[in-house]
Amino acid sequence: MQTETEVTVVRLGHRPGRDERMTTHVGLTARALGADRVVLPDNAGKSRDTIADITERFGGPFEVECSESQKALIRNWEGTVVHLTMYGERVQDVEGEVREAWSGEPLLVVVGAEKVSFDVYEAADWNVGVTNQPHSEVAGLAVFLDRLFEGRELDREWEDADQRVIPKATGKRVEPVDEE
Numbered sequence: 534m535q536t537e538t539e540v541t542v543v544r545l546g547h548r549p550g551r552d553e554r555m556t557t558h559v560g561l562t563a564r565a566l567g568a569d570r571v572v573l574p575d576n577a578g579k580s581r582d583t584i585a586d587i588t589e590r591f592g593g594p595f596e597v598e599c600s601e602s603q604k605a606l607i608r609n610w611e612g613t614v615v616h617l618t619m620y621g622e623r624v625q626d627v628e629g630e631v632r633e634a635w636s637g638e639p640l641l642v643v644v645g646a647e648k649v650s651f652d653v654y655e656a657a658d659w660n661v662g663v664t665n666q667p668h669s670e671v672a673g674l675a676v677f678l679d680r681l682f683e684g685r686e687l688d689r690e691w692e693d694a695d696q697r698v699i700p701k702a703t704g705k706r707v708e709p710v711d712e713e
């Protein structure tokens with residue numbers, strides 16, 4: 534049986550103002566779709582606070598932190614590194630190999646903001662394209678995580694939530710979670 538290890542997402546680059554929502558959505562997508570942790574650049578404190586607030590309200594476990602050097606984190610990662618890029622190998626061709634590597638060691642998933650420098654392509658064990666068309670880091674991350682977890686993340690249970698959404702065909706229902 535495969536033992537799945539930790540999945541960390543690293544957001545490379547953040548342009549304050551312009552990238553605020555995108556960086557927040559990278560973190561929220563990482564959390565909702567089964568990653569354990571997101572590491573944001575140092576200048577993305579507002580996004581970090583929003584992601585931490587959502588985790589507080591809707592549950593975890595999920596860690597969010599800011600770090601001074603994303604590049605050093607990638608370089609020194611003890612495990613597998615996947616860089617999501619439109620120039621990479623097709624996700625459907627490499628997902629099995631990535632899953633196999635991930636069964637033995639922690640996985641780091643790198644997503645960019647602006648132009649990603651070549652050293653990141655070299656540091657990655659896999660450069661992976663979710664289609665070879667330009668689109669968004671949020672969409673690429675969502676599809677990649679769903680492929681990695683083979684859909685199991687959709688059934689995940691959340692711990693320590695203050696509130697939960699009750700799925701409904703129509704309308705909105707949010708309930709407080711009773712503490713036992």
Ligand SMILES: C[S@@+](CC[C@H](N)C(=O)[O-])C[C@H]1O[C@@H](n2cnc3c(N)ncnc32)[C@H](O)[C@@H]1O
Pocket residue numbers: 616617618619620643644645646647648649661662663664665666667668669670671673674
């Ligand atoms: C808006 S793109 C900018 C990329 C930039 N043009 C470059 O050359 O590195 C921001 C990020 O979205 C992700 N991305 C965009 N299209 C992708 C695709 N087809 N597959 C996987 N990731 C993608 C990559 O992580 C990329 O760094």
